[in-house]
Amino acid sequence: MTLEVVLITGMSGSGKSVALHALEDAGYYCVDNLPPELLLPFVELEQHPRGRKVAIAMDVRSAASLPLVPEQLADLRKRGISVRSLFLDAMTETLVHRYSETRRRHPLSRSDDADAQHALVEAIELERELLGTLREHAHVIDTSIIRSSQLQGYIKALISAPVAQLTLVFESFAFKRGIPVDADYVFDVRMLPNPHYETGLRNLTGRDEPVAAYLQQHEDVRRMELHIRDFLDFWLQALARDHRSYVTVAIGCTGGQHRSVFLVEQLVRHFSPVWTTLKRHRELDGR
Template sequence: MSAAEASPLEVVLITGMSGSGKSVALHALEDAGYYCVDNLPPELLQPFVALQQAHHTQRVAIAMDVRSAASLPMVPEQLAALRAQGVAIKPVFLDATTDTLVRRYSETRRKHPLSRRDDADIQHALIEAIELERELLAELREQAHAIDTSLMRSAQLQGYVKALIAAPASHLTLVFESFAFKRGIPVDADYVFDVRMLPNPHYEDALRPLTGRDPAVAEFLRRAPEVLQMERQIEAFLSAWLGALAQDHRSYVTVAIGCTGGQHRSVYLVEQLAQAFSPHWLTLTRHRELDKA
């Protein structure tokens, strides 16, 4: 048996909100060696996959969006059928806040695919179109790993997508994400933990310019009993439920840890939790406020 025949076809399905960065993600996958197709009609998904299998293609990335709204409901059933055939499916859903999407459309002066052309109130029509799109894509989002691109630069999104698809499809991957509450809760979070009540290194002059990855900040937080208590309680909660999540065929679980500025406490706890779970689970870390710098 050849290597091509021995390795199952891997399909990364990119869906998400219009304006959330699907083209950027697809370019990242193309750079990573995937054969990429944009705006594939859902009716052609299974025939296209069969064709790639016949050609012994190993890695394919497909983007679908709301322009195929009428046939999107068939996609979950198609994905289940492909998995039953041994195809490794990695669904990724790109999302962003409504305010972010409105701003992006305003900056580019593009028209949302669901906007009515005869609506005089362009801003109102755009918001309505975005909310309708959320409803139409809700089932696909539920079955995919969601990525909040609201505060991401293109290069940051490309790197994050490459890190995600590098994880084996048959394993559950834990994504630990730090963030600042003052900039909003990440829309891609499965679980959110608020650690703003913990001692804050920001009020120590020597620690203020540092981050939770710096030894001095880590030592400051390590000495606080309530920080260790919080860490152990989050770890216990996740340990109790990760097995059930894996059995439910979840590919990714995003755990968001938030503090006021997203620089110290949340960063420290993300690093500690990722280290604690890495011996038994695939883990990724993301520091929203630090990574965008």
């Protein structure tokens, strides 16, 4: 049995503990805050004889040795070990708010700084810098405005996708609540006809047939869908050859309820017969 390894890294306060609990529920043996120096010996220990599923969390407390990790993961893949790397991120203001709510100290905060708020923001930005390389080599998940239950669902969906194939993640969102920081490509569809201004459609979503029928009658909506499809059809093979595990395509409208949701549903229907495809509706999931 091939050993499966999931590495969870990311910003302090972004939900790594929630992600680790989701993996534990999915049958992974989980280890929190493993020093990078122990990664290879630990994987070797777990590989023989059990060959089970393992999830490992690392964070900025091991900052000095984190640069070792990308090369270590490449080494594990060369040995035929299944490796996924997930990076949890969130907007700085969200992280500041979470720390203020819990009154926890950031691991990089200095206790002698009189301006606690300024010190926290500085610590968060320093952490971003220290974790930059890990972020570049991982699939990023934006946890800024999602619930713990949503994050658990995202994690379980991601790990269920085949490791050896590129996975397309389509995500609808509302621009008024911010652009997802995990998006590889962002398409703005706010210029399209808006069902919100149709009384009978306002309280529905892009998953409902009356909204879909309304949008399908507009040529601009169809043209936008075809342009996004053509772009991805052209570049996905190149992305797969570049050994990308995940590509996240975010579609945004004003409220994240009608146009972006409809287009995500249409794109998933088009790409799912060829590519492993997941979908998220940031403003609707968890309702």
